[in-house]
Amino acid sequence: MSLFDVIAMDADDTLWHNEHIYRQGRIVLIRLLAQYGSPEAIYARLFQIETQNLVHFGYGLKSFTLSMIETAVEFSKGRISGDDIQELIEQNKKMVASEVELVDHVIETVSQLSTKYPLMLITKGDLFEQENKITRSGLGHFFKFIEVVSEKNSETYRHLLEHYSIEPRRFLMVGNSTRSDILPILELGGHAVYIPYPTTWQHENAELPPPNRAGYFKIENISLLPDLLRQLENSGMD
Amino acid sequence: MSLFDVIAMDADDTLWHNEHIYRQGRIVLIRLLAQYGSPEAIYARLFQIETQNLVHFGYGLKSFTLSMIETAVEFSKGRISGDDIQELIEQNKKMVASEVELVDHVIETVSQLSTKYPLMLITKGDLFEQENKITRSGLGHFFKFIEVVSEKNSETYRHLLEHYSIEPRRFLMVGNSTRSDILPILELGGHAVYIPYPTTWQHENAELPPPNRAGYFKIENISLLPDLLRQLENSGMD
Numbered sequence: 001m002s003l004f005d006v007i008a009m010d011a012d013d014t015l016w017h018n019e020h021i022y023r024q025g026r027i028v029l030i031r032l033l034a035q036y037g038s039p040e041a042i043y044a045r046l047f048q049i050e051t052q053n054l055v056h057f058g059y060g061l062k063s064f065t066l067s068m069i070e071t072a073v074e075f076s077k078g079r080i081s082g083d084d085i086q087e088l089i090e091q092n093k094k095m096v097a098s099e100v101e102l103v104d105h106v107i108e109t110v111s112q113l114s115t116k117y118p119l120m121l122i123t124k125g126d127l128f129e130q131e132n133k134i135t136r137s138g139l140g141h142f143f144k145f146i147e148v149v150s151e152k153n154s155e156t157y158r159h160l161l162e163h164y165s166i167e168p169r170r171f172l173m174v175g176n177s178t179r180s181d182i183l184p185i186l187e188l189g190g191h192a193v194y195i196p197y198p199t200t201w202q203h204e205n206a207e208l209p210p211p212n213r214a215g216y217f218k219i220e221n222i223s224l225l226p227d228l229l230r231q232l233e234n235s236g237m238d
Numbered sequence: 239m240s241l242f243d244v245i246a247m248d249a250d251d252t253l254w255h256n257e258h259i260y261r262q263g264r265i266v267l268i269r270l271l272a273q274y275g276s277p278e279a280i281y282a283r284l285f286q287i288e289t290q291n292l293v294h295f296g297y298g299l300k301s302f303t304l305s306m307i308e309t310a311v312e313f314s315k316g317r318i319s320g321d322d323i324q325e326l327i328e329q330n331k332k333m334v335a336s337e338v339e340l341v342d343h344v345i346e347t348v349s350q351l352s353t354k355y356p357l358m359l360i361t362k363g364d365l366f367e368q369e370n371k372i373t374r375s376g377l378g379h380f381f382k383f384i385e386v387v388s389e390k391n392s393e394t395y396r397h398l399l400e401h402y403s404i405e406p407r408r409f410l411m412v413g414n415s416t417r418s419d420i421l422p423i424l425e426l427g428g429h430a431v432y433i434p435y436p437t438t439w440q441h442e443n444a445e446l447p448p449p450n451r452a453g454y455f456k457i458e459n460i461s462l463l464p465d466l467l468r469q470l471e472n473s474g475m476d
Contacts, residue, residue, distance in 0.1 A: 056331045058366030062300035069307065070327050073320040082316030085323055089308050093294045127365040128296030128388045150366045 003233055004191070005166045006145070007113060010175030011123035011130070013197040014222070015110070016137055017101045022064060022201070024098075028091045029068050032084045036075045046071045047202060058150055060126025065092040096129060100136045105223035110142045112226055120145040122160070122173070124152045124180060152180035154187045161188070169215075174225060177204035182216065191215040195222055241471055242429070243404045244383070245351060248413030249361040249368070251435040252460070253348070254375055255339045260302060260439070262336075266329045267306050270322045274313045284309045285440060296388055298364025303330040334367060338374045343461035348380045350464055358383040360398070360411070362390045362418060390418035392425045399426070407453075412463060415442035420454065429453040433460055 012018035029046065030039045037045075050067040057063035068088050072080045113119060121143040123130045130148045134140050145164070149156050161168055168190040175181025176197035183206055185192040192215060194208070209216045219228055250256035267284065268277045275283075288305040295301035306326050310318045351357060359381040361368045368386045372378050383402070387394050399406055406428040413419025414435035421444055423430040430453060432446070447454045457466055 056334050057300055058364070062295055062298075062304060066300060066303065066327055066330065069323060073324045073327075076320060078320030078324070080320045080323075082311040082314060082318045085307060085318075085320075086311045086316070089304055089311075092304065096294050126296070127386060128298075131388050148365060150369050 002117065003170065003236075004117060004172045004229075005170040006120050006164070006172075007117040007229070008120040008122050008171065008173045009110075009143075010173070010177065010181045011121055011133070011137075012125070013103075013176045013200060014174065014181070014195060015103060015106050015121075015139060016133065017103060019197070019199045019201055021061075021095050021098045023199070025061075025064060025068060025088075025091055025095055028087065029072060032080070032087065033072060033075050036077075036079075042071065042075060045075060049074075051203065058126070059124055060129050061092055061095050062126060062129075065089065096132070100133050102137065102139075103222060105221060106139070109222045109225055110139060113229070114142040114144075117229075118144040120147065120164075122147045122149065122152070124149055152177075152184065154184040157184050157188055157190070161190075172229075174222070176200055178208055179204050179206040182209065186213060186215050189215070192217070193225065193228065194218045195220070195225075240355065241408065241474075242355060242410045242467075243408045244358050244402070244410075245355040245467070246358040246360050246409065246411045247348075247381075248411070248415065248419045249359055249371070249375075250363070251341075251414045251438060252412065252419075252433060253341060253344050253359075253377060254371065255341060257435070257437045257439055259299075259333050259336050261437070263299075263302060263306060263326075263329055263333055266325065267310060270318070270325065271310060271313050274315075274317075280309065280313060283313060287312075289441065296364070297362055298367050299330055299333050300364060300367075303327065303333075334370070338371050340375065340377075341460060343459060344377070347460045347463055348377060351467070352380040352382075355467075356382040358385065358402075360385045360387065360390070362387055390415075390422065392422040395422050395426055395428070399428075410467075412460070414438055416446055417442050417444040420447065424451060424453050427453070430455070431463065431466065432456045433458070433463075 009015060026043060030042050033042050046067060049071050053063060053067050057066055065088060069085055119142055127148050134146060147160060161171060168188040172191040173181055173185045174193045176195055177200060182192040182194050186209060217228060219225060247253060264281060268280050271280050284305060287309050291301060291305050295304055303326060307323055357380055365386050372384060385398060399409060406426040410429040411419055411423045412431045414433055415438060416432060420430040420432050424447060455466060457463060
């Protein structure tokens, strides 16, 4: 018998590149506000406003765009033009329609693992956007279960595990966000594999667990996941 | 044995009032654009832009606010001020935080039915917003299953029914939108109860089925639902 009932994976910046799409938006904002402040100051204020707005708007591109518009109005002291505001909205539409670019080795790894484990995709954010990306990624059929959630904390995961009747210790989550994919899983007594992503959004960074923390593993890229799983299964772990 | 495995209900403008929140937004927009056009013209253009933007943004308040901003920029030929744009964003935050006002008779009806049937809440729109409303409505615990979907068409419902292993003819859906709650269910061979809402959003109106269409029922308010179900169960229906 396998050690795990389900292997779960994050999507944004784990299965496909996502952060660069937001970066394109920030570049447009910085260009539009060039006369009002430095790129660093604009970026820092945008991040503050995004963080404050999470409670009003949640995650995702529409939320991001509203925060960009709010930053533009504030930074320009209301002098931003209607056309510039419209450019931010058009930028949002482009971002929504951006090609879904898979991270290297994702297809072969996911395809291989799907023959051995039931896979679950757990992604946080805007339902409409995430469903679109799942469809366009072409990866949907590898995943037996797909869950879009509005926040990834230990409560969300506990609820999901209960819903699927999975014991935490028989659950393994893979992702690039220490805050969303790793720490809440370890808190519940599950297993978590951290795959760093070079430009993970600032909000998702939390302190890493110590390397010897029970249930915690780190690999450099997703192609190393099948080997890690094989080692765990062979060792009987625990 | 009961005729139905599940009684499913729409939420916005079926369980709680929703459309008036959007109306408040439209009133602000019409005030801000008063010098540029008539309320009717502004409303009509907003509806066009909202409809066009569904494919980019999906449903929900953030999508609505982006469409309001787009309408404001276009209608004012770019002359809308930054402060006015910011007012639309602040209006969005107010709308998100609006009190959830239940429709008359909802609590007693849902409470009563939940002792007899497994209830499912199926709501379309923004995951973050809908989860917030479900929590604040205090109704969540009456529903055995809660599903937030990005669109309500026959494909969505077919998928849901498969997921829960429910035969369409043993499924009954209750809602105020002919387009989203009634027609797709009848198409699948399920049962649908239409409860008109005085100000249903224009987008949700589709032609009503003929009154004698198999599986289709109409009641004036939700307090009549238990009686209708009793009649159906007693008649053995079909």
